[in-house]
Amino acid sequence: MFAVGHLGELTQVVPFDLVDEALASAGGLQHRVRRLPSRVVVYLLLAGALFTGTGWTGIWSRLNASLPVPLPVPAPSSITAAMRRVGPRPLKALFDLVKGPAAVTATQVTRFAGRLVVAIDGTQIALPDTPANLSVFPKAKAGPNGPAGYPMLRLVTLTACGTRTLMDAAFGTDLTGELTYARDLVTGAGTTRALRPGMLLLGDRNFSATRFVDTVASTGADFLIRAKTHSTALKLPILRRLPDGTFLSRIGEVPVRVIEATLTLTPADSTSKHTATQHAYRLVTSLLDPDEAPATALVRLYRERWEIETSYCELKSTLLGGRVLRGRHPAAVTQETWALLVAYQALRTAMSDAVLHRPDINPDRAAFTIALNTARDQIIRAAGIIHTQTDLVGQIGTAILNGLLPARRHRSRPRVKKRAINSKYRAVGRHTDHRTHRTAVHIEINTLPNPPDG
Template identity: 45%
Template sequence: MDRFGPQSRGGYPMVELTTLVETGTRALIGAVFVGETDYARRLLHHLRRDMLVLWDKGFDANVFLSNVAGTGAQFLGRLRINRRTPVLARLGDGSYLSVLGTVPVRIGEAKVTVTCKDGTSFTGSYRLATTLTDARRYLASVLVALYHQRWEHESAYLALRHTLWQGRVLRSGDPFGVEQEMWAMLTLYQALRTVMAEAAESRPGTDPDRCGFTIALRTARDLVLQAEGITGRGTPGVIGRRILAALLPPRRPRVSTRKVKSPISRYHDRKDDGRPDTSRTVTDLDIAILTPEPDLPATSNNPPHPAGRPPPPTRPGHPRNGT
C-alpha cells in the first residue's frame, strides 16, 4: 500500500489494489493492496487445477508465468508487443507451439474485426499465449473469443471504485485505517455479489451478469436503514426478489477505446487505437487466426561449425589456425 506521500504514478493519491476475480459472477477470489505483477504472486495460493486464469499483457513476465503454471491452473493471456515467441511446431488451427521462459505454451495470433450497430467497423490484432496446448480440443478462434471475458474484471472494478463509493474518498489518516476501510468495502462487495449469484441460481438459465449491482446495493441500504426483511438462506430474500424483478437485458458485446482518467502530464497525448471514444454496440464479430511466418533461411554463407557452435571471431590480419 502506498504510504501517503508524493504520488508519481497517477493523477491522484491512490491505494493499489490487485484482485483475482471470477468472471462468471464477478465475485472476488482474493485481493492484495499492492501493485500488479510483482505482488500478484500473493494471490497464487487461491488458484486450483480446474481454473483458467485470464490476464492482460501487464502480467507477461517469465517468472510469474512459471509460478502460475506451477499451481496446476491453466492460463490464457495477452503478450507484450516486443515478446519473441519461437515457432516450435505449427498446428492445424493456425496456432503454434512455443515456450515462454521454461513454460511450454501455445500461441494464437488473430485479427479481430468488430462491426457496430451504426455500420462502422474496427480491427485490432491480438497475440495470446495459453497452456491449453491441445489445438483439437481448444480451437484458437474459441480461445480468442473467450479472452473477451477478461473484461468482466474491469466491470468488477467499475462497481468497486464507482458504484460503491459514489465519489466519496477514504477518511482514515493512517495506513492501518485505510486498510480497514478497504477490507470493509471488499466485504460489502462480496456479500452483494453472493446475493446476486444466489438470486440468479434460483431462476434456472439466468446469467449472473444480468443482475443489477446498483439494485442490490440500494436494496441492501434500504434494509439496513429499516432493519427489516432479514430472512434465512435458501430462498431469495428482499434483495434477490428485487434483482429478479428488474433483470438487465442480456449482455451485448460493445467496443470503445481505453482512456486514462487523470494523466500525469497535462500535455498527455492519447494514442489513437482506432476504437470509438464512446461505447458502441457490436453486431458482428469476425476472428481471423493468423498463421506464423515461415522461418527465413540463414543469411550467412558460412557452413555450420562441426561442434554445433559458431567459430570464434577473427580480427583483420589475424587468420584462424589452418586457414
C-alpha cells in the first residue's frame, strides 16, 4: 500500500523519511497498517495541490498509473475519512521542515549589502461556500456590487527574493488584518523566528506602520518599506540631512533614513504611442549609511518586492488555476492550504536546484509552468522517485534548462480595474493602451528645499 505514496521526481525534495518525521512529530502516524497509510495520505494531499482540477480518486489513479501492480481505487468516502484521520498538523510540520531559502549561494538568492533580501505581503484565496467554512471564514460585507461570492482565506508569506522560495507563512480568516498576520510571522517563537539579523525586508505601503516597523526592528533585521504620502502618512520629521539628498528621521523609537525619489519611465520603443511618465516614491529604511546603501541602489532594489507578487500569481493562477480550494470544512481548508504551500515550495526548490551550478543563469529565468508540467508527468510515470548519482539535474531540471525564459527587462503597464474572465464587457478605460511595453528607467533623488528641524 505504501507504493502509491510518492510525488514522482519531487519525492527527492520531499522524501519518505521527511514525511514520516512530520507525521511522528505531529501525532499523525497510524497505530496499525491500513489500506490508506498516513504517509500515502500526505502524498495524496501534495499531489492534489499539483492536480487541482482533478478529484481525489483521479489523483489516486495518477499516482497508481505506472506501478507494476496497480491497486484498486478507494471509495471517495474512504479517502475523506483518511484525510480527517491525519488532520492538518502533519502538513504544517512538513512545511516547517521544507521552508527556507532553498539555495543560499550568492547566485541564487538576492543579497544587498551582505543581507538576504526577503519580501512580505498578503493575498486572499477563495474557499467553498459551505456552512462549516462560513462559521470560521465569513464572507466580507456586501459592497456596491453586491455580496461577496465566496468566503476568503487571508495568506501572508515571507518570500526569499531571487528563488521565490517560502521562508514562512501564516493564514486564517480575512477578518484578521494583514498586519496582524505579518507581525506574528516575522517574530515567531525562539529559533523558529522567520525574520533574523542579516536579512533585509521589503514591504509595500501597507506595512509603513509604526508598530510593524518597531516589530521588524526588534528582530534585528533591516527593512526597506515604501511609505504613504497622503494625509494618513507617517510623520517623518527631518532630523539631519545627508549628503546624498536623503535625510534621517524616526518612526516611533526606530531611527530611519528617508529617500524621496522620482522615477521617469520612458518607452524604449520609439514607435510606441506611450509618453514618458513620472512616479514619486518615498522609501524608509533602517540602512542609515549612504556609503553602504546608496539611495539610487535602494530605489532599484525595491522593485524586487514584486517577486512575492509573482509567487502569488504562480500559487493562485498556475497551481490553483483560479479555482477555489476543495476543503468543505475548516480543518480540511487548513490541511489543504499547508499541502499547497509544501507543493509550491517543492517545485521552487527543484527549480533552484536546476540552476544551482549555473552562475550565469538568473533564477528568474526558470519557468514555473514548465517545472509544474514536468513534475506532473513524472508523477504519472512514477519516475525519478529515488535519487541517482548519474542524473543530478533530473527531468524537471533538464526541462527548465531547455526552456529558459528571456532575461528580465524593464517593463511598464497601466493599472486598470480587473474584469471577469471571458467577460463580454471591456475593462474600464477602453481607450487606454493596456499592453506591456519595454521602458528605460531614470531615477532622480529629490533634495528637499526646507532645512532640517532644529
